[in-house]
Amino acid sequence: MHITPTALLALIWMLLIGWGFYALLQRHLRLDDQLADTEAQLRIERHARAVAELALANAHLSLCQASKQQDSVRESERQRIARDIHDDLGQNLLALKIDLQLLHVSTTGAHPQIAKKLDGMMGNLDNTIKSLRAIIYDLRPVVLEAGFQSAMEWQLSEFTRMHGIRHAFTADPDALHAPEDVERDAMLYRIAQEALSNVARHAHATEVDIKLQRFGNMLTLRVQDNGVGMVELGNGRGCGLPGMRERVRAIGGCFAIDSLPGSGVVLSVSIPLTVAIPAH
Template sequence: MLTMPVMIIAFLWMLLLGWGFHALLQRHLRLDETLSERDGELQAERQARSSAERALASTHVTLCKLARQQESVREAERQRIGRDIHDDLGQHLLALKIDLSLLQVSTTGAHPQVAQKVGTMIGHLDRTIASLRSVINDLRPLALAAGLPAAIEWQLAELSRLHGIAHELKIEPHCLDGGPDAARDGAVFRILQESLSNVVRHAHASEVAVTLSRSGTVLTMTVRDNGIGMPLCRAAGGNGLAGIGERAAAIGGCVAIDSQPGSGTLLTLSFPLIPTCIAH
């Protein structure tokens, strides 16, 4: 038989073991509660993140639509102004030219000096009409009626004719197989015009190369010149670059400028053939 001290010691060991198991069980339960709380917090964070991502996507779609609408309103206003100038001021200038031509014919024999002066006035008027036609074409480019590639080719030909800057154009076959898109083509053409205008005003270039290529559903246009380049502060903004960025955003695209002083400038426009706001 066990003696009393041994029984007491055994009882104390059993009591100690029971307390240890109880403590371990309590700790395990607390760990389970902590893990459950952390899991709930993670679920809440995931839901909040998912909601924020949906809100961000919705905001992006809204901004994209607003940008497209704004550009559409601008383009419609340009076309209206162009029509008004053509139908009103253009017709008045044409009538004035006819009157001056008749006056020149009637004074050629009797008043040669007057006829000569009238001839000079007709020359000034012809240049005014040519400038007016250029303004009208900038407001509503008729070249786009033949498609974006033809419009780009015409714009580059005008650049060479007016400013003596040689040009090179490379358009990959089938890059516009998706068909014409008035908003997209108009924005791309305006971006090209502004890019070439920057080349004329700032680059002091003698050559410009334009490429139009496609990778999947993304279309890319590059405009490269061999001019003096620009410092980083100018590459970040100004010179119409803000307007270029806005037009690119309106069609779901982006613009990158790569330029170093003395090394020319490369403008890269990339945009989806299906605008992201429509895709969403």
């Protein structure tokens, strides 16, 4: 059979086109295989990431629960120490005061130096009893037994009486009706106490405003003053707040301090109402 040059050329072109289509098909199939492998790898990585995130969330919740239990133990220990001091040392000091009073009465008209010495001893003993009561109160704020709102109102009234700084306290009904939690209330009370102490010592403020609010499952305490701000205070801002910050963060809360020169300080603390470990 005789093949003309034109037919041969057409045959060659058909072979080249066929080979090209075949090469493109093979490349497309390889790309599909690579894409399938990539998608499978992504699925594996997504699953591994989901498992890691779940483990991290469970670890965080476990840490929150452990921190909460630690706070509960710490608060119980505070109350035990306060009771022991009150029942033992407090009673002994009271008995000593009564003995000194009786001694003072029985030596009336004796040598003036004896009466003067007894007066001095009784004065020192009264100061010791006052210091002891302050220590007991710091260990176990008795006012919290009447509720957080009453405790805060009492603390603020004493703050204004002692330092002459006006105060305002507002609380959302939802926040006041939150589930009762002694350790949480004690933490918020002590944070407010430390914040007010810093305002009195450093802020040169004339007003302080405290708000208690509830946002979903979080309870937020906000303390704001109209003082000089933190920039002008240097490092003298109290040593109690850093410890509070770590304790708040350990139970899944948020602790923030914001300030501008001459605009006062805003301290915000948010604490979860409940810390629960999900069932496995």
